Amino acid sequence: MMLLDFSATEWQAISLSIKVSLVATLFSLPFGILAAYALARWDFYGKHLLNGLVHLPLVLPPVVTGYLLLVVFGTRGPIGGFLQDWGLVFAFRWTGAALAAAIMAFPLMVRAIRLSIEAVDPKLEHAASTLGASNTWIFITITLPLTLPGILAGTVLAFAKALGEFGATITFVSSIPGQTQTVPSAIYALLQVPGQENAALRLVLVSVVLAMGALLLSEVLARRASKRMNGA
Amino acid sequence: MHCNFDWESMPKGFIRPLIRRTALVASLHLCFFGAGLMGIKPATADPVTVFAAASLKAALDDVVLDFERTADHQILVSYAGSSALARQIEQGAPANLFISANVNWMDRLGAQGLLEPDTGLALLTNTLVLIAPTDEAAPPVGIEDFDIISQLKGRPLAMAFADAVPAGIYGKSALRHVGVWDAVAPHVAQTDSVRGALALVARGEARFGIVYATDAQADPRVSIVATFPSDSHAPIVYPVAVIAPASRGALDFAAFLRSPEAHDTFEAHGFGSAAP
Numbered sequence: 001m002m003l004l005d006f007s008a009t010e011w012q013a014i015s016l017s018i019k020v021s022l023v024a025t026l027f028s029l030p031f032g033i034l035a036a037y038a039l040a041r042w043d044f045y046g047k048h049l050l051n052g053l054v055h056l057p058l059v060l061p062p063v064v065t066g067y068l069l070l071v072v073f074g075t076r077g078p079i080g081g082f083l084q085d086w087g088l089v090f091a092f093r094w095t096g097a098a099l100a101a102a103i104m105a106f107p108l109m110v111r112a113i114r115l116s117i118e119a120v121d122p123k124l125e126h127a128a129s130t131l132g133a134s135n136t137w138i139f140i141t142i143t144l145p146l147t148l149p150g151i152l153a154g155t156v157l158a159f160a161k162a163l164g165e166f167g168a169t170i171t172f173v174s175s176i177p178g179q180t181q182t183v184p185s186a187i188y189a190l191l192q193v194p195g196q197e198n199a200a201l202r203l204v205l206v207s208v209v210l211a212m213g214a215l216l217l218s219e220v221l222a223r224r225a226s227k228r229m230n231g232a
Numbered sequence: 233m234h235c236n237f238d239w240e241s242m243p244k245g246f247i248r249p250l251i252r253r254t255a256l257v258a259s260l261h262l263c264f265f266g267a268g269l270m271g272i273k274p275a276t277a278d279p280v281t282v283f284a285a286a287s288l289k290a291a292l293d294d295v296v297l298d299f300e301r302t303a304d305h306q307i308l309v310s311y312a313g314s315s316a317l318a319r320q321i322e323q324g325a326p327a328n329l330f331i332s333a334n335v336n337w338m339d340r341l342g343a344q345g346l347l348e349p350d351t352g353l354a355l356l357t358n359t360l361v362l363i364a365p366t367d368e369a370a371p372p373v374g375i376e377d378f379d380i381i382s383q384l385k386g387r388p389l390a391m392a393f394a395d396a397v398p399a400g401i402y403g404k405s406a407l408r409h410v411g412v413w414d415a416v417a418p419h420v421a422q423t424d425s426v427r428g429a430l431a432l433v434a435r436g437e438a439r440f441g442i443v444y445a446t447d448a449q450a451d452p453r454v455s456i457v458a459t460f461p462s463d464s465h466a467p468i469v470y471p472v473a474v475i476a477p478a479s480r481g482a483l484d485f486a487a488f489l490r491s492p493e494a495h496d497t498f499e500a501h502g503f504g505s506a507a508p
Contacts, residue, residue: 174421192315192396
């Protein structure tokens with residue numbers, strides 16, 4: 001199994017990629033659900049602005065997003081400098097890689113969740129409200145369970161996107177082995193040297209397996225969720 | 233309670249508008265790009281497509297303007313990393329001329345018979361420098377007298393990939409030569425290109441950076457604090473070659489690149505001449 005005989009650096013990149021993507025996905029999920037709910041159900045001043053902001057990373061070149069992150073969240077940036085005083089540093093840390101991955105994956109997450117919230121029949125929520133349930137209780141017991149397949153799909157899509165993030169990450173936090181050198185950035189480095197294609201190919205295979213695994217997992221979870229709901 | 237939520241239709245529901253949007257954006261880009269190509273000026277001969285290393289952009293743009301003033305060939309330049317361009321040429325990209333920032337990639341194309349014989353030569357040279365944000369920079373000194381480690385203070389030194397991108401390979405070799413690589417390595421923030429390293433120093437995020445003298449000259453927010461001696465790394469040479477089969481325009485432009493006029497322009501941007 002020469003193919004799976006990874007070097008220490010390669011393992012480091014693989015485990016870092018998984019860590020970064022997991023943290024990015026889990027931390028952005030509450031915000032993703034909130035943004036999706038706001039866009040699907042609320043009418044407020046500046047809704048189009050919020051919609052545009054959420055989708056911006058999808059349409060901007062990743063390098064531009066990375067540069068904006070560097071300007072805003074760098075140690076000399078307005079938010080980065082403020083957070084540094086509280087002990088939260090993004091610049092050149094794996095936390096910065098997670099932030100970049102989360103921002104890049106956010107639009108995909110919100111789109112999936114928003115569409116499944118819009119698909120929930122408002123009459124169900126209205127019925128619960130006539131029976132005396134509070135808005136929070138309705139959200140927890142009606143809207144959220146019905147939206148679960150969409151939330152799962154959005155979460156896994158965001159995870160897969162976070163795994164593959166390169167442009168914004170390299171621009172924002174560069175590539176430091178063990179801190180910010182993720183699988184895509186290791187692949188990029190290998191492709192710069194003539195004759196390193198085979199080493200790159202192994203990491204490419206790892207990326208494909210991880211992404212496919214995540215998608216299959218979401219399929220299984222979503223099937224289970226829908227079965228449970230339909231059987232209830 | 234029974235619910236008929238059709239979860240399977242959901243992913244299609246959000247992917248389809250996505251595809252439509254992507255197609256729209258792509259076709260808009262094509263429109264603008266096409267208009268840009270056609271609108272510049274009526275080319276009397278076939279346009280010459282030049283693939284050039286990204287670090288040449290500012291200088292080569294000026295050289296192209298000078299050339300187009302007298303010649304009736306239109307020059308289209310595609311700037312990117314030398315490795316990406318070389319791979320595209322291998323895959324049959326319609327390039328007529330290639331200027332690489334690295335001899336290895338040019339040699340690889342030559343070994344595959346993709347270059348027109350006897351058109352390859354070393355065109356330019358560059359210098360490797362240590363830079364700092366201008367507001368933190370001390371007057372330049374010799375690199376041997378420069379204590380990098382004690383001045384980092386927990387901040388990184390930015391450079392291109394030390395084992396992959398040419399500027400990074402030269403940088404690693406130069407730091408080895410001065411004897412500080414092992415101590416500096418844990419503090420190195422690697423970027424995908426030399427311009428990425430430049431941006432990190434220009435923003436003041438990195439304490440130091442290793443870039444080409446031409447990059448340092450291009451950004452007033454950084455200053456040179458030391459210059460690496462030319463014997464501390466392999467020679468920094470930009471080779472040029474015409475891609476086979478050679479077009480008239482490509483040969484004309486290759487000849488112009490060696491003219492004194494082009495040389496003056498390159499020199500004004502900080503490049504050295506590789507001509508003997």
